Structure formats: C-alpha cells, structure tokens
Amino acid sequence: MQQVISLIVASGNIDSVKDRLLCKRAPWIEYSTFKTHSTDYQLLTTHLNYHMTPNGVKNKMTKIIYVARNPKDVIVSFYHFHKYCNFLMTPKDFQHFLEQFAEGNVLYGSWFDHIRDWYSHKDELDILFVTYENMQKDLRSVIKKVAIFLNKKLDGETLESILDQCTFNHMKANPKTNFELSARLFDAEKSSFYRKGIVGDWKNHFLVTQSEWFDAIYQGRMADFPLKNTSNIVFIDTPPFK
Numbered sequence: 140m141q142q143v144i145s146l147i148v149a150s151g152n153i154d155s156v157k158d159r160l161l162c163k164r165a166p167w168i169e170y171s172t173f174k175t176h177s178t179d180y181q182l183l184t185t186h187l188n189y190h191m192t193p194n195g196v197k198n199k200m201t202k203i204i205y206v207a208r209n210p211k212d213v214i215v216s217f218y219h220f221h222k223y224c225n226f227l228m229t230p231k232d233f234q235h236f237l238e239q240f241a242e243g244n245v246l247y248g249s250w251f252d253h254i255r256d257w258y259s260h261k262d263e264l265d266i267l268f269v270t271y272e273n274m275q276k277d278l279r280s281v282i283k284k285v286a287i288f289l290n291k292k293l294d295g296e297t298l299e300s301i302l303d304q305c306t307f308n309h310m311k312a313n314p315k316t317n318f319e320l321s322a323r324l325f326d327a328e329k330s331s332f333y334r335k336g337i338v339g340d341w342k343n344h345f346l347v348t349q350s351e352w353f354d355a356i357y358q359g360r361m362a363d364f365p366l367k368n369t370s371n372i373v374f375i376d377t378p379p380f381k
Contacts, residue, residue, distance in 0.1 A: 140204060140206050140269065140274070140285075141161055141164070141165035141182070141184055142161060142304065142305050142310060142316060143281070143282055143285055143301065143305050144165070144182055144204065144285065144289070145161070145164040145165055145182055146300075146301045146304060146305070147282070147285060147286050147289060147291050147293065147301065148182065148289065148291065153297065153300055153301070153304075157304060157315065158315060159315065160315055161315060161316045164182060165182045165183065165184045166183060166184065167183070167184050167185060168183040168184065168185040168187065168192070168193065168196070169185060169187065186246075186247045187247065188247065188248060188252065188253050188256055188257075189253075189256040189257045189259075189260055190256060197260070197263065197264065198263075198264075199263075199264065199265045200265075201264075201265065202265050202266075202267070202288065202289060203264055203265065203266040203267070204266070204267045204269060204285060204288070205257055205266055205267070205268050205269070206269050206270070206271060206274075207254060207268065207269075207270050207271070208270065208271035208272070209271075209272065209338070209339075209341070210250050210353075210357065211341035211345060211350070211353065212271075212338065212339065212340055212341050213240075213250060214236070214237060214240050214341065214353075215340050215341050215343075215344045215345075216334070216340075217236075217240065217245065218230055218233055218236045218237075218344070219334055221236070233344060234349070237345075237349060237353065241353060241356050251360040251361065255361075255364060258364070258365075267284070267285065267288045269281055269284070269285070271338070272338050275336075275337070275338050276338075278302060278305060278306070279298070279302055282298065282301055282302060282305070283298070307333060307336035310333060311333035311336075
C-alpha cells in the first residue's frame with residue numbers, strides 16, 4: 140500500500156518517485172513529523188493503535204487507509220519477521236509466539252484491539268478500509284479505489300505502470316522497496332523482507348488444534364463485531380469505510 144499510494148500521489152510523474160527508497164517516500168509516523176505549511180500530500184505510515192496515534196491524525200482533514208489481513212496469516216508473517224529482524228527477539232517456537240500474539244504480548248499490542256479501536260472511531264475519520272486479500276485478488280481494482288479516495292485521476296498508462304510496480308515479485312526484486320540496503324536491521328541469511336506474499340500460508344504452519352484454539356479466541360473477541368472470517372479470509376462490511 141505504501142508503494143501504491145506513493146505512485147498515485149506522484150500525479151503521473153512516477154519517474155520522480157520510483158527511484159527513491161520506499162521508507163523515504165512513506166516514513167513511519169513514529170519517527171517523523173508533519174510539514175505543517177505544506178499543501179502537498181504527506182504520506183506517513185504506522186502500525187500504531189488508534190489511541191497511540193497523534194491527535195493531528197484524528198480529524199477528517201487527514202485521509203486514512205487501513206489495511207487489514209487475516210490474523211492467522213498475520214501471525215505467520217510476524218513470526219518469520221521476528222526471526223529475520225535483528226531488533227526483535229527470536230521466537231522460542233511457533234506455539235509460544237501464537238500464544239503471545241493471542242494475548243497481545245507482541246510489538247504494537249493486540250490485533251483484536253487494534254482493528255476494533257480504529258473501527259469504533261470510523262465516524263470521526265475520513266477512512267478507507269482495504270484488505271490484503273483483496274489486494275492479492277484484484278490489485279487493479281484496489282488501486283482505482285485508492286485513487287478515487289485520494290481524489291486522484293489515473294489515465295490508463297499510469298494505472299498500468301503503477302500496477303506493474305506494485306506486484307509482489309517486482310517489489311521483492313527492487314532494491315528501492317525490498318530493504319536490502321538496510322542490512323544492519325535484518326539478517327538476510329535467515330529470510331528476506333518479502334517472504335511469500337501469499338494468502339493462506341497459515342495452513343502450512345498451524346496444527347489443527349492450534350487453528351481451532353485460535354478460532355475459539357477469535358469468536359470470543361470478535362463475535363459482536365461486523366468482521367467476518369469466511370473461507371479463511373478477513374472481510375468487513377465496507378459502507379462505514381467508504
């Protein structure tokens with residue numbers, strides 16, 4: 140999504156953007172500040188919970204795009220990310236990491252609280268909800284939807300260029316997006332920043348008992364929430380999110 144948005148807001152001048160490091164195009168709000176006198180789009184990224192986010196974000200002058208993913212795939216991705224990162228503790232094993240994730244004892248806290256808190260404040264925000272699964276299924280439609288949300292018009296040539304540069308394989312091979320220049324942060328011998336990028340990889344990691352255990356927790360935490368876990372893909376009612 141960082142790549143998608145940074146290319147969309149380039150207003151057709153993609154060449155001026157694509158050769159900049161992605162982390163510079165979409166810096167993390169935890170380590171950046173707003174340019175208060177700028178009239179251009181300022182693209183910032185965060186994993187923060189709603190309540191941890193600066194007050195300047197919590198108004199309808201700020202457009203927010205929230206990307207959600209099946210929590211089981213999030214767990215697997217995060218598990219491997221922990222093993223790959225030099226600044227995160229290597230998990231004892233998958234079972235232990237699964238338990239820690241379910242309890243919210245991981246970086247940025249509880250997945251359940253995160254999505255519930257952002258959703259509960261949706262009426263106060265100008266927010267668009269996107270799922271990782273939909274990006275994998277139909278990236279073209281997601282790009283169009285994001286462009287409309289950002290009030291940007293894309294001609295056919297620009298759309299095709301963005302689509303090509305936002306595929307998993309392209310971003311994995313591109314040194315401007317694959318974080319290979321951040322070697323001190325990651326252990327390239329263990330993995331890569333872009334690992335598989337597929338939907339449903341949790342099936343290759345979860346035991347049946349682990350899956351059933353997590354499903355029970357999910358139902359207990361999300362039963363009263365308009366979030367559906369259908370066919371192992373996260374869906375949400377879209378009208379409140381545009």
